[in-house]
Amino acid sequence: MELTTVWFMLIAVLWIGYFALEGFDFGVGLLLPVLARNDTERRVMINTIGPVWDGNEVWLLVAGGATFAAFPEWYATLFSGFYLPLLLILVALIVRGVAFEYRAKRDDDQWRSRWDVAIFVGSLVPSVLWGVAFANILRGVPIDSDLEYVGGFFNLLNPYALLGGVMTLLLFLTHGALFIALKTDGEIRHRARALALPVGAAAAVAAVLFLGWTQLETGTVGSAVAFLGAAAALLAGLAVTVRGREGWAFVGTFVAIALGVAGLFLALFPDVMPTSLATGTSLTTTNAAATAYTLRIMTVVAVIFTPLVLAYQGWTYWVFRKRIATHHIPAAVGAGR
């Protein structure tokens, strides 16, 4: 197999890891004002993702770095082209990350409620915008023959892309609700499970519409198989939610997101960023790629270290496998004002 194809697949894997993992911690942030009735319950929710959210976010950083190294032209066109959405995502991720760490540092309701807003908005913005961004990549954007993005900001806001944003938002909400159901105990667990069904049904509708649309426009046999698998996994996940099997339900949304993203990448290949201009040039795995030498070096590094990362990150989830309930939350220790 061509090294450029290998790296296209590896970058797909990194985005799959990012969305399947940070997807649920976005969901938890989004559900904070919905599922929790008091501060202790909010802390239960935040502490389910406390030890892992930062590690989940690193998947994004590595996806960005790997794109820079393996497909410099893709990295350059994408990041300079999707300028304002990425700026919004950056600001959202900044305030959200600080919020998790600082929220409990003062025993003060106003302080906490401000950080709660930061967590909610910081989870909402990327949940929608990643969907919008990926939809635009698939749909094609104005890229000229110098591989420069020449569209503006509003070019990115089209019905297909907005549908993509709605889909990622609903999927992450479902994923987060099932994670809360899996990782908590008591009333909040039941509330989360009850909410997962209607939100999951809406996510399924959005996914069928968006993935179906994608399949019609740019789909391949491979992407069709992946999309069908994603739909089946999502529906199976919701079906077992009804029967109270939270672990399998979470596996369902995890697989659904993974296969959905895999399908999007299959539909994209061999382009990495197609142009919508007749006179433009599409970025492909070939014309955007780094040299074979660089790709070989990177492949060696990835083959050695990716399994190691997966092993210790998996171990973290094992260490923190216990459900958290309100009686596990210690008294607020933060200093008063």
Next chain:
Amino acid sequence: MDPTDIARWQFAITTVYHFLFVPITIGLSAIIAGYEITWLRTGNDQWLRLTKFFGKLFLINFAIGVVTGIVQEFQFGMNWSDYSRFVGDVFGAPLAVEGLLAFFLESTFLGLWIFGWDRLPARLHAACMVLVHLGTLFSAYFILAANSWMQNPVGFAYNPDTGRAEMNDFAAVLLNKVQLVTFPHVVLAAYMTGAAFVVGVAMWQLGRRSSDGDRPMYRLAVRTGAAIVLASGIGVAITGDFQGKIMTDVQPMKMAAAEALYDTEAPADFSLFTLGTLDGEKETFSVTVPGLLSFLATGDTQGEVKGINDLRAQYEKTYGQDPGAAYYSEDGYTPVIPVTYWTFRLMIGLGVLASVIAAWILWITRAGRSPAGRRTVWVAMALPFLPLFANSFGWIFTELGRQPWAVFGLMTTDRAVSPGVSTGEVLTSLIVLTAVYGVLAVIEVRLLLTYIARGADPLPEPTSDVDEPGNDRPLAFAY
């Protein structure tokens, strides 16, 4: 303003800001790991209380360091897309490896350390902080390798067909001679910074407690911190000296700019300070050390140091002086001299001052003494700011001293910027990020002060080390 200037301001602001938090993270993670291991070895609870106390301060600092790091990775593509296209084949690799080796290690094991007090056996828990520190070192290594390549590009060939620099020797990029001296210099400076923070915080606590049982504990922190500041300060000076010689070799203009040396001299003097414009036109007053610049640049007090005028002529010959030439720069390959001149001095001066203060603190706290008079406390509290700002000045010197180049000899900065990004977009980004960073700085400093003032908490009632089955007690740590 044109987009290049705005993008440069953004890079300067976000990078200098990010690098206020980075050295504290590198330095404190090593010190906290040291405290926790010492606690395990000695069983003395003072070390555990220091571990937890500085652990809290570490996390307040780390939170901002990690989120501002995301901006660093994104802005190469956002603001500097032509740079990214040109160097991606070389420069992207260390960045990607940094993410895979360092960021995963740091974030995963820090999560385990924060929440793992009652979940992990004590040795494993301490090992987590060691791994966090290892992650910070990996991170420093790869990002500094990337930066060293910009100072001294090696291990690549320019491909005229693709119009970009293409890597042909990754080992050469990782073992760049600039990198081999920059890495120890930066990491030792980070140890200085983290340790100076410990000294300042612990001395403040000593000053507030005229007579209580916690004094010996804070004295331990002051002593360990001051010893690390002094030892690493000496290391910073030695590695800095090596750097000077390598810099003279690969970027002679930067060395000339560090002294505002216009005419080639042998021997060349080093001025401690200068009153005047530094433009080489008018006579200036300065206090100089004879032959010192020659020594810094060549290792010989009589050595010849090339001046700006000769170097400019040489660079113009090599790279052309025609406005249409690929490397043309209005400033004639010369950086902004007052900036390089003063940042070079401030970097060295603050670093030396910090080492001297650390030596003084070690002296006055010798043999069981723990003085905490007003003056001592004030000096100790000023200490963290010296290496912190010395770091900033060092980076401003390194990066502005390379100008007008983004990659020395290969690409000028004004050709590195994103051609498709509008002035309005870059300006929006600059304003938004600066505003967010400013607000976060205020929140962070207030929170740090609150927690520093609270001091080390007493230890909770002892519980079993490891989480046992059926144990349903509250979490040892929770957000």
